[in-house]
Amino acid sequence: MTDSAFVVVRPGALTTVQDLGRTGHAHLGVPRSGALDQPAHRLANRLVGNAEGAATLETTLTGCAVRLRRPATVAVTGAPCPVTVDGRPAAWGAAVRVPAGALLEAGAAAHGVRSYVAFDGGVEAEPVLGSRATDVLSGLGPAPLADGAVLRLGAPGGPAPGVDGVPHRGVAPELVLPVVLGPRDDWFTPAGLRTLTTGEFRVSAASNRIGLRTEGPSLERAKDGELASEGMALGALQVPPDGRPVLFLADHPTTGGYPVVGVVPEPYLAAAAQAVPGTPVRFTPLGRASWGPRAPRTGAGGLGQ
Amino acid sequence: MTLRSLPVGEHGLLIEVDSGEAAEALHAELLRRAAARKLPAVREIVPAARTVFLDGLADPGRLAAELPGWRIPPLDRGHSEIVEVSVRYDGPDLAEVAKRWGVTPEEAVRIHSGAEFRVAFCGFAPGFGYLTGLPERFHVPRHATPRTRVPVGSVALAGGYTGVYPRSSPGGWQLIGTTDAALWDTAREPAALFTPGTRVRFVPEPGTAGPAPGVRPEGTAP
Numbered sequence: 439m440t441d442s443a444f445v446v447v448r449p450g451a452l453t454t455v456q457d458l459g460r461t462g463h464a465h466l467g468v469p470r471s472g473a474l475d476q477p478a479h480r481l482a483n484r485l486v487g488n489a490e491g492a493a494t495l496e497t498t499l500t501g502c503a504v505r506l507r508r509p510a511t512v513a514v515t516g517a518p519c520p521v522t523v524d525g526r527p528a529a530w531g532a533a534v535r536v537p538a539g540a541l542l543e544a545g546a547a548a549h550g551v552r553s554y555v556a557f558d559g560g561v562e563a564e565p566v567l568g569s570r571a572t573d574v575l576s577g578l579g580p581a582p583l584a585d586g587a588v589l590r591l592g593a594p595g596g597p598a599p600g601v602d603g604v605p606h607r608g609v610a611p612e613l614v615l616p617v618v619l620g621p622r623d624d625w626f627t628p629a630g631l632r633t634l635t636t637g638e639f640r641v642s643a644a645s646n647r648i649g650l651r652t653e654g655p656s657l658e659r660a661k662d663g664e665l666a667s668e669g670m671a672l673g674a675l676q677v678p679p680d681g682r683p684v685l686f687l688a689d690h691p692t693t694g695g696y697p698v699v700g701v702v703p704e705p706y707l708a709a710a711a712q713a714v715p716g717t718p719v720r721f722t723p724l725g726r727a728s729w730g731p732r733a734p735r736t737g738a739g740g741l742g743q
Numbered sequence: 744m745t746l747r748s749l750p751v752g753e754h755g756l757l758i759e760v761d762s763g764e765a766a767e768a769l770h771a772e773l774l775r776r777a778a779a780r781k782l783p784a785v786r787e788i789v790p791a792a793r794t795v796f797l798d799g800l801a802d803p804g805r806l807a808a809e810l811p812g813w814r815i816p817p818l819d820r821g822h823s824e825i826v827e828v829s830v831r832y833d834g835p836d837l838a839e840v841a842k843r844w845g846v847t848p849e850e851a852v853r854i855h856s857g858a859e860f861r862v863a864f865c866g867f868a869p870g871f872g873y874l875t876g877l878p879e880r881f882h883v884p885r886h887a888t889p890r891t892r893v894p895v896g897s898v899a900l901a902g903g904y905t906g907v908y909p910r911s912s913p914g915g916w917q918l919i920g921t922t923d924a925a926l927w928d929t930a931r932e933p934a935a936l937f938t939p940g941t942r943v944r945f946v947p948e949p950g951t952a953g954p955a956p957g958v959r960p961e962g963t964a965p
Binding site: 461462463464465466467468566567575576577578618619620621622666667668669670671672673674691692693694698701702703726727728729730 | 748749750751752753755757786787788789790791792793794795796798799803804805807808864865866867868869870871873910929933934935938939
């Protein structure tokens with residue numbers, strides 16, 4: 439008996455269905471969601487011949503195992519991890535043919551946090567607002583994988599195109615995140631802004647798909663009081679009252695009331711998504727957007743362009 | 744209208760105005776311009792309390808430079824249909840809210856259900872709207888310590904806003920009632936009952952005491 443599905447044998451710490459997310463609904467309070475390491479998600483899909491928007495599995499630290507009910511071409515990318523088919527080693531970062539009935543396991547991440555498992559045809563789930571992504575903040579999209587759950591697979595397309603040489607970013611000893619200051623950098627003192635760019639931060643174990651939390655020094659505020667809720671960007675560095683920046687990742691709330699000192703451009707967020715707790719974090723100033731307020735409003739000397 | 748443009752990363756623009764009403768008027772103008780294809784391509788337009796955030800702009804500086812030349816008509820409060828939301832005014836904080844207002848709970852229900860609300864903006868969770876409409880003297884603070892769990896359908900007040908929790912989640916607002924209205928239904932278009940600009944009226948259910956609505960599993964919203 440073959441049907442186009444797989445059974446979850448080991449869901450791991452957190453394995454979710456992800457794609458490119460749902461944009462255009464932030465005004466309804468709907469986060470973007472989607473794969474945190476988008477380049478790895480896209481690559482996994484390319485390796486098995488899927489469109490980049492097909493849904494993959496995103497694992498967290500401990501991988502996952504599934505039993506396939508139909509033969510499938512599978513690829514695992516993102517955080518490097520041992521890949522096995524019925525216990526026998528298979529290639530990471532390459533298309534692997536898995537027979538019907540076989541157990542596919544993506545093991546614990548050797549380094550990094552999130553691996554991506556793509557199947558030819560993609561993971562099928564009921565799209566919500568055009569996306570199959572699991573949003574852990576809102577609960578939209580399919581539930582995180584659970585023991586014994588059965589997930590459907592889409593119809594396989596043609597043969598995979600063949601991709602040579604899988605790029606891997608390697609292990610960075612520290613996470614370097616460029617920051618475009620604003621919109622609320624004026625809520626911090628010059629010393630607070632210096633702390634942002636010179637302070638020694640580390641990735642907190644409390645990080646998740648909503649945000650990468652940091653441990654380290656506290657950014658000194660220039661203003662007390664509350665900011666009225668305002669729209670939040672992917673990559674925003676929001677600073678809660680404890681003064682430690684939180685980098686907003688894909689499942690971040692769409693509005694928020696803590697000041698955003700700066701924004702990390704999207705291309706750097708994949709590295710943030712792969713930074714394990716304890717990784718040193720350094721924020722490097724990119725200055726302000728060229729059209730922004732000219733004079734630093736609180737005299738943040740040295741941080742302008 | 745005074746518009747202040749603030750950069751948000753490389754592709755975002757936060758436009759700050761002086762009041763909530765001005766933010767709603769600016770949001771309406773942005774939607775008009777988007778519909779008329781007079782706005783550059785943009786991924787998100789997110790109104791909030793005093794701002795409208797535009798994300799995914801190729802050149803935010805160019806739009807920021809244009810803004811001072813815009814003529815933004817005042818908010819048109821007419822026209823759109825009113826969404827009526829049936830409420831049991833049985834919330835655990837109704838008595839305290841009434842006390843703050845200096846009225847009886849029955850009078851508090853009359854004040855709340857007598858006001859016409861408008862969804863100023865959404866956020867916090869899909870389908871959660873920040874509704875304005877209560878005069879300033881009826882504004883109430885949120886709880887110093889949030890409840891760890893607010894049941895789905897709770898009608899709540901904080902600051903100048905009324906909101907309805909679309910799912911069970913932690914929350915610090917003052918709970919005055921409950922509704923069975925479907926705030927969020929992905930089978931519906933739009934999925935949200937409350938979208939920015941929607942006019943809303945709360946209608947007291949006769950015989951206000953009712954069973955607590957079914958509670959969904961603990962949410963993860965803040």
